[in-house]
Amino acid sequence: MSRMPECDKVLLVQAELDGELDAAAAAALAAHRADCPVCQAATAELAQARALIERGQLYQKMPQEVRRRLTAQLAAARPRASPPRLRVVRQWWRSAASFGLGATCAAAVALLVVLPRGPDLAEQIVAGHIRALQPGHLADVTSTDQHTVKPWFDGRVDFAPPVKDLAAARFPLSGGRLDYAGNRPVAALVYQRDKHIIDLFTWPGDAGLNAPEIGQRQGYNFVHWSQDGMVLWAVSDLEASQLREFAEAWRRSP
């Protein structure tokens, strides 16, 4: 095994791979790595480890037959676990348990209902926008060409963000960066209208919003909607009417 000299920034290299660095820290790391052979080597090594893992097909799903057996066992065990004195919820529980499998289904529904939900997504999005407006934080890739911006995201996020050039609608693309919202890494595309910056955050999902919905936080307007399996949030200091125009231009663009 080769011994490598150490650099205390290698864990940041890894954090970047894991989508745990914000744009500012990622930019600082890129500057450092340009002169640090240890971090360059770590980048290659970590990429190799990830490639091995992806190749390994390591996820071990529960076999159907185990699932059946387990579900039956859980259903059978549930009534015994019920305490003698029952409150309303537990009573409900027990009646569900008397259906055997039904109890397990109810628990499954309960587990499903409590979906992860951030404190307030709009707040996170606006905060991400404000952070990005600080000098030098706006874009990790600066380009007006959608064919440069889109591939930049390859390997940086686990989805291919839709990148559209809206120059014809007077919203030229100016770049993109990685950001973090709703407990996941997201793609942020940067557009401009005159001197105003528009951040468009996007990630896979469906918020069930076909028509754009407008809102305001801390003096910034935002509009969000879902389209083609992606959630989209645009934030800017533009007037609400112009931001709505942006959303419409995006939605209509092929």
Place this chain on the structure above:
Amino acid sequence: MLPHLDAAYNLARWLMRDRAAAEDVVQEAMLRALSYFASFKGVNPRAWLLQIVRNAAYTSQGLDRGAQLVPIAETAEPGMVTGDDLVSDADDPEAALIKARGARQVHELIAALPVELREPLILRELEELSYKEIADITNTPIGTVMSRLFRARRLLAQSALASEAR
């Protein structure tokens, strides 16, 4: 039906020595999860369930602690990678290396990692949990999670490289 059963099973399979022990752990964990679900106040039920699985695994007899630190086993089976050996892009050693690794061998390399390295690797790479979530699940400081994850990946890359060199 139960949305996180696969996640529970996957973690158990990677922590436990064999399939039977993993099934026991999942069953135990699900019973606990169903009993305590009312008291669950977090935002991520999957991470919460994985924490219960993890705790059940650690109190079980069948936990696979992983004996060897640097597993470079001669376990590659004859014929396993022959098809993949015909790699044309010899200019790119990384691509060639990756092509030559059978999925099975990667599996064995990870299974042989010490459990404290294997665990964060599985949670990060297969469950795609954040450092913070892994720290909570494993009851470990976040800095320790990061360094263990790094060691796990480095060991994996280097053992793959070492067995390639033979």
